Amino acid sequence: MAVKKKACKNCGALVDNDVNVCPVCKNNQFSTNWRGRIVILDVEKSKLAKMLNVKKEGEYAIKK
């Protein structure tokens, strides 16, 4: 079973439940009600990254 993750309320980055500070934007507020998971492999080439205003590679929630 997959480990339950939470989404940063600011940038949407998905982190493990025991993480307290977002590694992307240093925000400390998280949502556990997120939906839709996307993986950004290359922020320069990904249209989704631009749409979601993602600046760093990683896993993100679409709705947070």
Ligand SMILES: [Zn+2]
């Ligand atoms: Zn964040």
